[in-house]
Amino acid sequence: MAFDLETPENNNTDNLVWLGHLSPDSDTIGSAIAAAELFGGEARRAGELNKETAFVIKEAGIEQPAMISVVEGQKIGLVDFNQKTQLHKDVDTKDIVAIIDHHAIQDQPITFNSPISIDIRPWGSAATILADRFEKLGKTPSPATAITMLGGILSDTVVFQSPTTTEHDKVFAEKLGKIAGIADVVEFGTRMLEAKSDLADVSTYDILKGDFKHYEINGKKVGFGVAETLLPEQLIERKADFLKEMEGEKAKQGLDFIFFAIVDTKNQASHLVIFADAEGELAKEAYGAEYADDFMLLPGLISRKSQLMPVIQEVLSK
Ligand SMILES: [Mn+2]
Numbered sequence: 001m002a003f004d005l006e007t008p009e010n011n012n013t014d015n016l017v018w019l020g021h022l023s024p025d026s027d028t029i030g031s032a033i034a035a036a037e038l039f040g041g042e043a044r045r046a047g048e049l050n051k052e053t054a055f056v057i058k059e060a061g062i063e064q065p066a067m068i069s070v071v072e073g074q075k076i077g078l079v080d081f082n083q084k085t086q087l088h089k090d091v092d093t094k095d096i097v098a099i100i101d102h103h104a105i106q107d108q109p110i111t112f113n114s115p116i117s118i119d120i121r122p123w124g125s126a127a128t129i130l131a132d133r134f135e136k137l138g139k140t141p142s143p144a145t146a147i148t149m150l151g152g153i154l155s156d157t158v159v160f161q162s163p164t165t166t167e168h169d170k171v172f173a174e175k176l177g178k179i180a181g182i183a184d185v186v187e188f189g190t191r192m193l194e195a196k197s198d199l200a201d202v203s204t205y206d207i208l209k210g211d212f213k214h215y216e217i218n219g220k221k222v223g224f225g226v227a228e229t230l231l232p233e234q235l236i237e238r239k240a241d242f243l244k245e246m247e248g249e250k251a252k253q254g255l256d257f258i259f260f261a262i263v264d265t266k267n268q269a270s271h272l273v274i275f276a277d278a279e280g281e282l283a284k285e286a287y288g289a290e291y292a293d294d295f296m297l298l299p300g301l302i303s304r305k306s307q308l309m310p311v312i313q314e315v316l317s318k
Contacts, residue, residue, distance in 0.1 A: 002097070002114075002115075002116070002117070003016075003075065003077075003097035003098055003116070003117055004117050005039070005098055005100070005117040005118075005119055005133070006117070008038070008039050008040070008137065011039065011040065012075075013039065013040030013041050013075075014075075015041075015071065015073055015074050015075055016039070016040055016041030016042070016074075016075045016076075016077065016097070017036075017041055017042050017043070017044045017068070017074060017075070017076055017077070018031075018032040018033075018035040018036045018039075018041055018042070018043050018044065018076075018077045018078075018079055019032060019043075019044045019045075019046060019068050019076055019077070019078055019079070019088065019091065020032050020045070020046065020078070020079045020080040020081065020126075021046060021080055021081035021086035021087075021213075022046050022047055022086050022087070022088060022212075023046075023047055023050075023209060023210060023211055023212050023213070024045045024046055024047050024048075024049060024050075024053065025050060025052075025053060025155055025156075025211055026050075026052055026053045026056050026148075026151040026152050026154075026155035026156075026192070027080050027125045027126055027127050027151075027152035027153070027155055027156045028045075028046075028079060028080040028081070028126070028152075029043070029045060029049065029053050029056075029057070029064070029065065029148065029151075029152070030056070030127045030148035030149045030150075030151050030152030031079035031080050031100065031125075031126040031127045031129075031130055031149070031152055032044060032045070032065060032079050032080075033062075033065065033145055033148045033149075034127060034130040034131070034134070034141060034145055034148065034149045034152075035077055035079055035100060035130060037141060037142065037145045038130065038133060038134055038137070038139065038141070039077065039098075041075070041077070042065070042066075043065035044065050044066055044067065044068040045064065045065045045066070045067055045068065046067075046068055046087075046088040047067075047088075049064055050196065050210045050211065051195050051196055051198055051199070051202070052151075052155060052192050052193070052195050052196035053151070053155075054195075055191070055192060055195035055196075056147065056148055056151035056155075056192065057148070059147055059151075059188075060144040060145075060147040060148050060151075061144055062144050062148075068088050068090060068091065069090065070090045074095050075095060075097045076091055076095045076096050076097065077096075077097055077098040077099070077100070078096055078098070078099045078100070078101070078110075079099075079100050079101065079126050079130075080100075080101055080102070080103070080125075080126040081101060081103060082099055082101050082103060082105055082109050082110060082120065083103070083106060083107075083108045083109060083110070083214075083215075084108045084109070084110050085108050085213070085214035085215065085216060086213060086214065087110060093110050093111070093112070094113075096110065096112070096116060097116055097117065098116055098117040098118065098119075099116065099117075099118045099119070099120070100118075100119045100120075100126055100129055100130065100133075101118075101119070101120045101126055101129075102120065102121055102122065102123050102124070102125060102126050102128070102129060102156075103120070103305065105120070106215065106217075106313070107215065107216050107217055107218075108215075108216050119133075122166070123166050123168050123169060124153060124156055124157040124162070124164050124165045124166050124168070124169035125152045125153045125155070125156035125157065125169060126152065126156075127148075127149040127150075127151075127152030127153050127156075127172075128152075128153055128166075128168050128169045128172050128173075130149060131149055131153075131172040131175065131176060132168065132172065135175075140179060141176070141179060143179055143180050143181060144180075146176040146177075146179040146180040147176075147180040147182070149172075149176050150173055150176040150177055150180055150182065150185060150188065151192060153169050153172065153173045153176070154173065154185065154188065154189035154192055155192060156169075157169050158193075158228065158265055158302060158303075159186055159189035159190065159192075159193065160173075160186070160189075161265070161268065161302070162302060162303045162306070163303055163306050163307065164303050164305055164306045173185050193228070193230055193265055194230060196228055196229065197228075197229040197230040197231045197234075199227070199229065199231075199234060199235065200234065204238055204241040204242055204244075204245050205245045205248075205249075207227050207235065207242075208225050208227075208242060208245045208246065208249065208260055209225065209249070210225070210227060211225060211226050211227065211228075212224070212225035213225075213304070214253070214255075215309065215312075215313070217312070217313055217316040217317060218316050218317055220256040220257065220316050221253070221254060221255045221256050221257075222255065222256065222257045222258075222259070222312060222316070223249065223250070223253055223255045223257070223258045223259070224258075224259045224260075224261070224304055224308065224309060224312075225258075225259070225260045225261070226260070226261045226262075226263050226270075226304050226308075227260075227261070227262055227263065228263040228265050228302075229262065229263065229264065229265065230264075230265055230266050232262050232263075232264040232267075232271055235262045235271075236262060236271055236295070239273065239293075239294060239295070242260055242273050243273070243275060243294065246258050246260060246273065246275045247275070250275065256278070257275075257278060257279050257282055257312075258275050258279065259272060259273070259275070259279060259283070259308075259312075260272070260273040260275075261273070261298075261304065261308060263302050264302075265302065268299070268300060268302055269297060269298060269299045269300065269301070269302070270297075270298040270301050270302060270308065271295050271296075271297060271298075272287075272291075272295065272296040272297075272298055272308075273294060273295060274291045274294050274295065274296055275294075280296075282312065282315060282316070283296055283312075284296075285315050286311040286312045286314070286315045287301070287311060
């Protein structure tokens, strides 16, 4: 019988693992942990954890999920993405049995020969969808899992400041906070942002790739990294290093365009690093702003998913 999110009691969960996207973030990890607890199987990760996610895992008092590996006969549930460009290379798409996600189905969706169980909703995080699924099945996540889910919601919504935030995210964050014994979820989110901002000892390459996504639009390959931080100056002054690492990454990945946004989560603005003229022209058309000294300041734009990428998509789709 095919795996079905609607009837978990009938699912065969032998060799089932839950996996999120490359450059795992708190939502991808929290959602994998939540899905494993709710549906059975185990959580996996597709890369190294960033500092914020490591903080959440530590607060939850659990071990981080193991790295995904090639296993014969594995069943894989995906959380928090649906694009081929964000799938770990060791995953065979024929092993995928389900998707729980909150992203648009864009140019490179994973495709299937037969229908699988999919739940995609326009909510602020995949963890919010899982929180709803727990509730509708009459189940309560463990306090540790609730912390990782809360971490997912707070991370993706930038503590409810991102325009992607929905009412569902706020309601379930409060509920998860209660389960986890966290009375003030905003305060917890602020500590997450602080953990994420502590980048002085992180290499420029690791910051560039820490939250990096690949897109293919009209045959053009775009790589877009973001770093959310309360201390943007710390990264702005490393501009020369970023430009060098972007040059290497653009060549290595065969990208047509590479972008990196230093997202100032305190002042709600992005400092977009303009790698070269091609990126500059595209960014000018997309954002209607000018750039100088390799930077374009974008006040009010803090979400790659709902603000920064859609206009790039629009321009390249013309
Ligand atoms: Mn997410």
